[in-house]
Structures are given as structure tokens and as C-alpha cells.
Amino acid sequence: MSDFWLVKSEPSAYSWEKFVREGCATWDGVRNYQARNNLRLMKKGDRILFYHSVQGQAVVGIATVSKESFPDPTTKDPRWVSVELKPVQPLKRSVTLSEIKTNKELANIPLVKQSRLSVMPIEKKVYETILKISSQ
């Protein structure tokens, strides 16, 4: 039974398009304990929604965990970890933050309630609801 997550990235820093082009990504540079704890809990095969923050403000694609947490290669500080992600597929259409905010089932997810958290768990139902919106 895999889990579901949402990760954020500013497209100017690392976009979905670049992620797809490169075929996988080391999700490094996380320097927030709560986000780090979530990275540690990720299991291979977990599904991840990829969200564009700042420019775009929408869920744009689906990724999966291809390698579970390991020490963040961008720092010697042992407190921080990374995971490796692989793109699965883009959403048929992006699901915007405003759509998420106005949907009853989605209005309370951390993306909305805790806007600064960059790696967060989501319920299966939330994942499925977002996919459903994207296919409409």
C-alpha cells in the first residue's frame, strides 16, 4: 500500500518540463524539518503530485519515488536527506491552486493551510480527486 505526497517546486528553479527532460531528479536542498521528515517516510513506488509554486500555481504532473531517502548530496550536514523522483506522466491539464481552494474535499490540504511546506503527505482521496479534476 503506497502513500501519496505532493511536492512543490518553483518552475524558475526546477520545472516539470526540466524534470521530464532529465528523466529523474534528486530532490535535494530541503532545509525544513517537517519537509525532511516527509522525505524520510517516502517509499519506493509512492505517488507524488508535482506542483508549480509562484509561477503557475498548479499541480502539473505525477511522479514516483525511485529511490528512498539518502543523505542530501548538497550538504555535509547529516540532518538533511534527499530522495530520487521519476516523472510518471503529466496531468491532462493542470489543476490550479484556486480550483483546489474552491473544492470542498481539497480546501483543507496542507498546500492551502500550510503554504510554506514544500513536501507534504496527501490522502489517497485527495490524490484521486485532483486526478479526476485534471481529466475533466
Place this chain on the structure above:
DNA sequence: GCCAACGTTGGC
């Protein structure tokens, strides 16, 4: 560009 929310740092 502004600012609210929040995390971190450092003086006491």
C-alpha cells in the same frame, strides 16, 4: 512588489 506566515538565530 508587498506582506503574511512561519522558521531560525542569537542575545539575554
Place this chain on the structure above:
DNA sequence: GCCAACGTTGGC
């Protein structure tokens, strides 16, 4: 251990 100051994130 508290809290003010400061820095960062990200929505608007």
C-alpha cells in the same frame, strides 16, 4: 527557555 530580529517562502 524566552522572544525579538531577521530571513525565506509563496500567495496576492
